[in-house]
Amino acid sequence: MYSASDLRKGLRVEIDGVPFVITDFNFVKPGKGASIYNCRLKNMITGATLTRSYRSNDTLNEPKLEERTMRYSYKDGDEYVFLDKNFEQLTVRAEVLGDNRFFLVEEIEVTILVHNDAPIGVELPTFVEKTIVETEPGARGNTATNVLKPAKIEGGYAIEVPLFINQGDVIRIDTRTGGYSDRVRTA
Amino acid sequence: MGVENLLRTPIPPHAHTPIRGFVSGSSPLSRFKPVLALRSRILRAIRDFFDARGFLEVETPIRIAAPALELHIDAMPSGDAWLRTSPELHMKRLLAAGCERLYQLGPCFRQGERGQRHHPEFTLLEWYRTNADYRDILAETKALIAAVAEAALGRTWLDYRRTHIELMPVWETLTVAEAFKTFAGWNPVEHFDAERFDLDMVNKVEPNLPAACPVVLMDYPTDVAALARRKPEDPRVAERWELYIAGIEIANAFSELTDPAEQRTRFAACAAERRALGKPVYPLDENFLAALESGLPPAAGIALGVDRLVMLLAGVASLDDVLPFRDP
Numbered sequence: 001m002y003s004a005s006d007l008r009k010g011l012r013v014e015i016d017g018v019p020f021v022i023t024d025f026n027f028v029k030p031g032k033g034a035s036i037y038n039c040r041l042k043n044m045i046t047g048a049t050l051t052r053s054y055r056s057n058d059t060l061n062e063p064k065l066e067e068r069t070m071r072y073s074y075k076d077g078d079e080y081v082f083l084d085k086n087f088e089q090l091t092v093r094a095e096v097l098g099d100n101r102f103f104l105v106e107e108i109e110v111t112i113l114v115h116n117d118a119p120i121g122v123e124l125p126t127f128v129e130k131t132i133v134e135t136e137p138g139a140r141g142n143t144a145t146n147v148l149k150p151a152k153i154e155g156g157y158a159i160e161v162p163l164f165i166n167q168g169d170v171i172r173i174d175t176r177t178g179g180y181s182d183r184v185r186t187a
Numbered sequence: 188m189g190v191e192n193l194l195r196t197p198i199p200p201h202a203h204t205p206i207r208g209f210v211s212g213s214s215p216l217s218r219f220k221p222v223l224a225l226r227s228r229i230l231r232a233i234r235d236f237f238d239a240r241g242f243l244e245v246e247t248p249i250r251i252a253a254p255a256l257e258l259h260i261d262a263m264p265s266g267d268a269w270l271r272t273s274p275e276l277h278m279k280r281l282l283a284a285g286c287e288r289l290y291q292l293g294p295c296f297r298q299g300e301r302g303q304r305h306h307p308e309f310t311l312l313e314w315y316r317t318n319a320d321y322r323d324i325l326a327e328t329k330a331l332i333a334a335v336a337e338a339a340l341g342r343t344w345l346d347y348r349r350t351h352i353e354l355m356p357v358w359e360t361l362t363v364a365e366a367f368k369t370f371a372g373w374n375p376v377e378h379f380d381a382e383r384f385d386l387d388m389v390n391k392v393e394p395n396l397p398a399a400c401p402v403v404l405m406d407y408p409t410d411v412a413a414l415a416r417r418k419p420e421d422p423r424v425a426e427r428w429e430l431y432i433a434g435i436e437i438a439n440a441f442s443e444l445t446d447p448a449e450q451r452t453r454f455a456a457c458a459a460e461r462r463a464l465g466k467p468v469y470p471l472d473e474n475f476l477a478a479l480e481s482g483l484p485p486a487a488g489i490a491l492g493v494d495r496l497v498m499l500l501a502g503v504a505s506l507d508d509v510l511p512f513r514d515p
Contacts, residue, residue, distance in 0.1 A: 028389040032258075033384070033389075038389075
């Protein structure tokens, strides 16, 4: 349990059973008036933000959060199955993964944020390697990286790539942005 | 930004006393050199201002037995006593003893107050005058701010975080009722709501106050009168004002409550409220009440936050850039 005076930037709190992280914090107090703790909070499940003002007597619960290191195993319909080193299994729904579901490769190590035993976020390594399954033939010799064309990777994720990329090439994707980073090898 | 600009503003010759053996190095404190020079000029200008007006500079105890009872101001314990939250009660005792014009510059302490514009240990300037009211103090404050800006910066305007502020000659005055009706949509003088008042003050009123010049919020509901007297023409409000510059609260002034019976009643009511909230209840300052009983002439006084004034004149947004020894 946190009291208002414990609040600070980066602290994780629970509001109505939902975990939030404080992204902005300011202590304010009008002359002779009560202390007010102004917070901007980000919903750790949906990413939505809200602002709240707390007073000295307000309390907030500490969310039960756990970070688990796991490896991707297989996909089962709309669910993705991960295993930890003791072969304990955790199932993550597609909507929790978002676009990250396209960047999974077998045995990739990820960090799964778990709230009250429910996975709420999956953090991937910064770069993953994926094969281009669909794109217009590459313009040979065109090494410019600032002119882009549409392409697709396995699973149908659409990504913009430079003109010299061919079907079958392996590229590196930056999972923070979901964008093309560089080419690993040609087909 | 602002602090770097200070390096280019002309510095009066007396402000530059070289310190023997000081080599500017890579200490994290080095970055405070310009703001410390500015602060030193500000402190000197404050003293010059009051000395020229015949005020007596006084020092009253920092460790005290009975901090003023205020609902939302908490004192830090110091052994079997407390650290002062303001020198107010002691200075009024000196007023009652016949000192007519007094000022004090010194540290005050408030438990739990830490933010961009708060630090638990801070420097207050307080001054008091007999036979004066809060309007007289306002005129004096205006003259002080002009004199300090002139001495510290060589000008009476500021560019504070992309806002141009003319410190002179116009100060806009709004009653608290007008400000709340305009920015928060209700009138706390007609119907006071303690919960909403503080919240709307910081989240709706203060951020929307005019920024092009200093603003004075005047005539507070008696519910938040603190140690101010009621306004004779309108007993629903107290003769209290607060000065805002760039939306930052700089000073709080009263026509002082000099009636010992009403003062005792207010302290008792505040003690009961603090007890109900589970906050420490400080003993009544009987020496102060005795001084009121012996007779305090009409008086007015003010507390001005020196660290915030430095912050403003330095053009920085946080006390982090003003106080060198502030822990992160």
